[in-house]
Amino acid sequence: xxxxxxxxxxxxxxxxxxxxxxxxxxxxxxxxxxxxxxxxxxxxxxxxxxxxxxxxxxxxxxxxxxxxxxxxxxxxxxxxxxxxxxxxxxxxxxxxxxxxxxxxxxxxxxxxxxxxxxxxxxxxxxxxxxxxxxxxxxxxxxxxxxxxxxxxxxxxxxxxxxxxxxxxxxxxxxxxxxxxxxxxxxxxxxxxxxxxxxxxxxxxxxxxxxxxxxxxxxxxxxxxxxxxxxxxxxxxxxxxxxxxxxxxxxxxxxxxxxxxxxxxxxxxxxxxxxxxxxxxxxxxxxxxxxxxxxxxxxxxxxxxxxxxxxxxxxxxxxxxxxxxxxxxxxxxxxxxxxxxxxxxxxxxxxxxxxxxxxxxxxxxxxx
Amino acid sequence: xxxxxxxxxxxxxxxxxxxxxxxxxxxxxxxxxxxxxxxxxxxxxxxxxxxxxxxxxxxxxxxxxxxxxxxxxxxxxxxxxxxxxxxxxxxxxxxxxxxxxxxxxxxxxxxxxxxxxxxxxxxxxxxxxxxxxxxxxxxxxxxxxxxxxxxxxxxxxxxxxxxxxxxxxxxxxxxxxxxxxxxxxxxxxxxxxxxxxxxxxxxxxxxxxxxxxxxxxxxxxxxxxxxxxxxxxxxxxxxxxxxxxxxxxxxxxxxxxxxxxxxxxxxxxxxxxxxxxxxxxxxxxxxxxxxxxxxxxxxxxxxxxxxxxxxxxxxxxxxxxxxx
Numbered sequence: 001x002x003x004x005x006x007x008x009x010x011x012x013x014x015x016x017x018x019x020x021x022x023x024x025x026x027x028x029x030x031x032x033x034x035x036x037x038x039x040x041x042x043x044x045x046x047x048x049x050x051x052x053x054x055x056x057x058x059x060x061x062x063x064x065x066x067x068x069x070x071x072x073x074x075x076x077x078x079x080x081x082x083x084x085x086x087x088x089x090x091x092x093x094x095x096x097x098x099x100x101x102x103x104x105x106x107x108x109x110x111x112x113x114x115x116x117x118x119x120x121x122x123x124x125x126x127x128x129x130x131x132x133x134x135x136x137x138x139x140x141x142x143x144x145x146x147x148x149x150x151x152x153x154x155x156x157x158x159x160x161x162x163x164x165x166x167x168x169x170x171x172x173x174x175x176x177x178x179x180x181x182x183x184x185x186x187x188x189x190x191x192x193x194x195x196x197x198x199x200x201x202x203x204x205x206x207x208x209x210x211x212x213x214x215x216x217x218x219x220x221x222x223x224x225x226x227x228x229x230x231x232x233x234x235x236x237x238x239x240x241x242x243x244x245x246x247x248x249x250x251x252x253x254x255x256x257x258x259x260x261x262x263x264x265x266x267x268x269x270x271x272x273x274x275x276x277x278x279x280x281x282x283x284x285x286x287x288x289x290x291x292x293x294x295x296x297x298x299x300x301x302x303x304x305x306x307x308x309x310x311x312x313x314x315x316x317x318x319x320x321x322x323x324x325x326x327x328x329x330x331x332x333x334x335x336x337x338x339x340x341x342x343x344x345x346x347x348x349x350x351x352x353x354x355x356x357x358x359x360x361x362x363x364x365x366x367x
Numbered sequence: 368x369x370x371x372x373x374x375x376x377x378x379x380x381x382x383x384x385x386x387x388x389x390x391x392x393x394x395x396x397x398x399x400x401x402x403x404x405x406x407x408x409x410x411x412x413x414x415x416x417x418x419x420x421x422x423x424x425x426x427x428x429x430x431x432x433x434x435x436x437x438x439x440x441x442x443x444x445x446x447x448x449x450x451x452x453x454x455x456x457x458x459x460x461x462x463x464x465x466x467x468x469x470x471x472x473x474x475x476x477x478x479x480x481x482x483x484x485x486x487x488x489x490x491x492x493x494x495x496x497x498x499x500x501x502x503x504x505x506x507x508x509x510x511x512x513x514x515x516x517x518x519x520x521x522x523x524x525x526x527x528x529x530x531x532x533x534x535x536x537x538x539x540x541x542x543x544x545x546x547x548x549x550x551x552x553x554x555x556x557x558x559x560x561x562x563x564x565x566x567x568x569x570x571x572x573x574x575x576x577x578x579x580x581x582x583x584x585x586x587x588x589x590x591x592x593x594x595x596x597x598x599x600x601x602x603x604x605x606x607x608x609x610x611x612x613x614x615x616x617x618x619x620x621x622x623x624x625x626x627x628x629x630x631x632x633x634x635x636x637x638x639x640x641x642x643x644x645x646x647x648x649x650x651x652x653x654x655x656x657x658x659x660x661x662x663x664x665x666x667x668x669x670x671x672x673x674x675x676x677x678x679x680x681x682x683x684x685x686x687x688x689x690x691x
Binding site: 114138140146150173334 | 392418426429431433437459464467472473474475508509533606608610642
């Protein structure tokens with residue numbers, strides 16, 4: 001007997017080969033919305049490339065590229081209502097862009113200016129970036145339960161990867177979501193690799209199929225098909241908002257780049273495999289359809305390319321201008337009110353900083 | 368004044384808090400229908416209903432993480448960990464998230480969460496039901512750690528914990544759940560971060576908290592018969608720590624014995640001793656002694672009387688320190 005839910009055919013809207021695909025009307029999205037999806041994906045790709053370059057030049061400490069996952073990220077976030085909340089992981093600049101977050105403030109996390117990023121999470125309904133894998137799923141579920149208790153018709157969406165589905169927090173989150181009918185969408189970007197560990201070492205079963213055990217729908221979607229991702233997410237969000245039914249979405253995609261800029265993927269996967277997925281590039285694929293379906297023409301694509309270049313340049317300027325906060329900020333938000341013992345430490349740190357005497361690790365000034 | 372057990376005082380505190388604030392909710396394993404394995408949440412389900420008194424699946428990490436989400440959504444969750452050693456699966460959520468959310472978001476998102484944990488030994492329990500985990504939590508910047516020793520403090524400190532804007536680990540000394548004491552009905556919150564002298568004395572300060580207060584008082588009584596006047600300082604809150612009260616008492620007595628039931632190495636007693644060295648060194652007439660559980664796993668309860676600090680062990684330490 002096989003229990004391979006990965007054979008479940010993923011939802012697909014955009015053509016893969018020569019099939020013309022849907023007419024624009026069949027997508028259910030207006031022309032401007034269809035073009036906006038493209039624009040956002042192109043912008044994210046440009047910002048992602050810029051961030052990778054900034055890391056190589058030492059302007060970011062580290063950066064986890066999302067190259068290849070633009071459709072999964074943009075298509076899903078594009079389905080959100082302004083009132084919905086997002087609980088991201090750490091490779092989610094696409095949803096951040098869709099949410100209108102200043103990407104330099106997003107990248108302040110990777111520039112080590114401030115944990116989680118500098119953006120206002122409440123204003124954007126976008127929680128701080130979260131590194132402990134899968135841990136944010138529980139916050140999303142708890143937030144969703146809170147939303148339901150408040151009888152607010154909004155939903156919560158959380159992003160995580162295939163590796164996260166091995167964590168206890170994922171399973172506990174699914175279980176709580178099912179038991180309490182949390183209005184939440186659990187969005188898994190299955191990009192096939194958790195650093196160097198491939199999916200078949202992560203789970204012997206299927207990702208979307210796990211939802212069955214928790215009593216709610218699991219949906220497999222072509223993660224490189226922005227229209228399919230958008231539709232699956234919109235439907236899941238509607239189920240969450242109006243029926244209190246959670247959904248686990250598995251967006252089947254691929255991380256074309258390294259796990260992070262500190263990683264060398266040639267040590268664990270073949271160039272052939274990467275080339276196979278490059279051929280399924282989500283932006284090229286969507287662009288082909290937009291053109292063939294008459295939704296956008298060369299002038300549009302040229303203008304987007306130009307705007308993306310400007311966005312990257314602006315991002316570079318803002319990122320490189322971002323500076324560390326004063327040392328006293330470290331003590332300002334540990335507690336609502338600073339305890340005596342911490343105030344003593346703050347005073348010492350501030351005094352040393354003022355004297356220029358905080359030093360630089362091993363090389364003492366008086367050494 | 369009403370005479371209540373500590374469990375009853377905690378129950379009254381939760382009930383009063385929930386009556387006063389419609390966004391305060393209780394969640395955990397068996398907290399609803401059963402009223403908690405120690406009955407601390409008894410009767411809350413019938414008064415407040417299943418949306419505010421929530422029996423959860425059996426998953427402590429999930430309880431903690433979901434409680435964080437609820438707190439971020441504007442609720443004031445009071446989560447129960449059924450027993451001390453069962454709280455460890457929740458450490459990731461409590462350390463990396465509950466404790467850090469205010470910091471990570473520069474004050475824009477906060478976690479007003481209380482995690483109640485029945486803790487400590489001397490109840491003849493099976494394995495994993497008697498740990499004293501306070502040092503793990505006290506070590507984590509961003510958490511407050513509160514430990515009452517009497518029904519009155521249990522009531523007042525829990526009211527304060529529920530009203531606190533920061534996450535509070537509320538450790539309930541389970542061996543004291545059924546001891547009685549006077550509690551003012553409707554008494555307000557007792558501020559977190561203030562120690563209290565539960566027995567004044569001149570010769571030696573015994574610093575303790577939780578279930579060890581009763582034993583310290585027993586030792587003080589015995590010492591008095593030998594002519595040694597012992598002051599017992601109940602810290603009540605480990606974070607924030609009342610540095611002033613701690614130093615002030617020892618400056619007066621010149622001697623200190625620190626007592627807790629957790630293991631010695633890396634225990635909170637080490638922090639207390641270090642603070643005394645920093646803040647009261649010139650007043651100390653003898654080295655500070657620690658009386659603690661031994662550096663072994665919590666023992667099978669047939670041996671726990673040998674392991675837990677007893678009044679006799681505390682008395683012996685007091686005598687040693689005073690005679691130094």
